[in-house]
Amino acid sequence: MTEPTTAALQAEIERLRDELAAARALAADATAYRVLLPEAGGVELRVSRQGPMHGSGWAVAVPGYGGGRAWTREGWQESISALSVDRLFCWPDAETAIREGREALGAGV
Structure with missing residues (x-):
């Protein structure tokens, strides 16, 4: 089993940040x-x-x-x-x- 590279971890962090921002935008419009x-x-x-x-x-x-x-x-x-x-x-x-x-x-x- 290989450990993820720093670049792979940073890419995953960016993906999660984008996902969180999209979820927050959706929640801001919820009624x-x-x-x-x-x-x-x-x-x-x-x-x-x-x-x-x-x-x-x-x-x-x-x-x-x-x-x-x-x-x-x-x-x-x-x-x-x-x-x-x-x-x-x-x-x-x-x-x-x-x-x-x-x-x-x-x-x-």
Whole structure:
């Protein structure tokens, strides 16, 4: 077995940097994520970005009959379709929304 050359390693590093840059560009344009949480029994979090003309907040919800529930600063709220925009899109970024949703699942969905 031969060890990779320095040139081969540098070429691989450049390829990975290009791949990472492409993934970051794609993520910057994302407007929604589905996050499956096996540790929470397979619950699906839906994380959505507010339309850019109306704000920059993110919402996190668990889908369900009648609209599901959204995790807001006031706690779990029934029927996400009935929530005001400022209460629904209350998280500053997708990472925060996902983290908050994961932690909130311990509070009972």
